[in-house]
Amino acid sequence: MPDGHFYAIRAVEVLDLEKIGGVTRMGVVAYNTKEEIERTIEVLKSL
Numbered sequence: 001m002p003d004g005h006f007y008a009i010r011a012v013e014v015l016d017l018e019k020i021g022g023v024t025r026m027g028v029v030a031y032n033t034k035e036e037i038e039r040t041i042e043v044l045k046s047l
Helices: 009-014 034-046
Strands: none
Touching: none
């Protein structure tokens, strides 16, 4: 899985996330369905 700092180097440093691999980025694009987006939002809320 791609992870790292995604050019938010200072934020990753301040939050001390380097030791766990940084952060993971997710994006929404034109071919994502409304249901996929809604499901993703629900999963993120549960975290």
